[in-house]
Amino acid sequence: MDLGWFEVSLDVKDITRSLDFYGKLGFEVMGRELGGRVVVVQKADCRICLYERLLDPPETQLIFWQGDVTAIALDLQRQGLRFEKAPSTGDGNGIGALLRDPDGNPLFFVTVPGVTRLEGPQSPAPQQAELETRARQFFDEFVEAFLTFSGSTIAERYVAPYLAFHTQGAADAFGSSTEISAYFQKVVDGYHAGGCRSCRYRDLDVAPLGRECAVATVTWELLTADSAVLEAWRESYNLCLVRGRFKVYASTDHVA
Numbered sequence: 466m467d468l469g470w471f472e473v474s475l476d477v478k479d480i481t482r483s484l485d486f487y488g489k490l491g492f493e494v495m496g497r498e499l500g501g502r503v504v505v506v507q508k509a510d511c512r513i514c515l516y517e518r519l520l521d522p523p524e525t526q527l528i529f530w531q532g533d534v535t536a537i538a539l540d541l542q543r544q545g546l547r548f549e550k551a552p553s554t555g556d557g558n559g560i561g562a563l564l565r566d567p568d569g570n571p572l573f574f575v576t577v578p579g580v581t582r583l584e585g586p587q588s589p590a591p592q593q594a595e596l597e598t599r600a601r602q603f604f605d606e607f608v609e610a611f612l613t614f615s616g617s618t619i620a621e622r623y624v625a626p627y628l629a630f631h632t633q634g635a636a637d638a639f640g641s642s643t644e645i646s647a648y649f650q651k652v653v654d655g656y657h658a659g660g661c662r663s664c665r666y667r668d669l670d671v672a673p674l675g676r677e678c679a680v681a682t683v684t685w686e687l688l689t690a691d692s693a694v695l696e697a698w699r700e701s702y703n704l705c706l707v708r709g710r711f712k713v714y715a716s717t718d719h720v721a
Contacts, residue, residue, distance in 0.1 A: 469532030480517040600681040603711040616650025630717040661687040677706040
């Protein structure tokens, strides 16, 4: 049974303090994501992924990446093991499952399309063309998620805490994925009630912010069943790479 590649994942309170500690032990940074809140460090064959207040559940986890999660779960269930969270589809058609050992330690099995193991020191920052390709992929998948009119499906493209800045200076802050899901469910329910059945974006503009982040701005159009435009607006998204894919941590509506 191939479990995939393995990382010990630690929930840390201060990523800078943790990096200083592990650096003194000789660990080298292999990669940074989500604005530096997720950092992979390695020394020889010892590999650790540090998550600054992002792990769910927020405890040390043994994470196995890119194995066949469904096959692993079936094999282990046949051997009498019970999963705390059975295999389920998440962000980007990824699949995850959570199992605990007899002492309650969590083992998380996850596979996400496009994620690969970092095999060397931190690579150069993505070039503009690569950023634009990743941003376009993000918005293409966002449009597909919108078609479900499911708040939880849309929320998979976001990370908590998430800040939504609206016109006229109003803002909302969401501290959990549950809050983000509820917010978007309310939004898409309102769109659907108003006759919206799909959406599209145009005029994509991407500006890099450091190594793992970018600001992407698009014009959104809400469409009826016959593709008539109901509403249009310009919106900017603060994006960060999480395992090679963009996620949103803040968005800003532009004044019309």
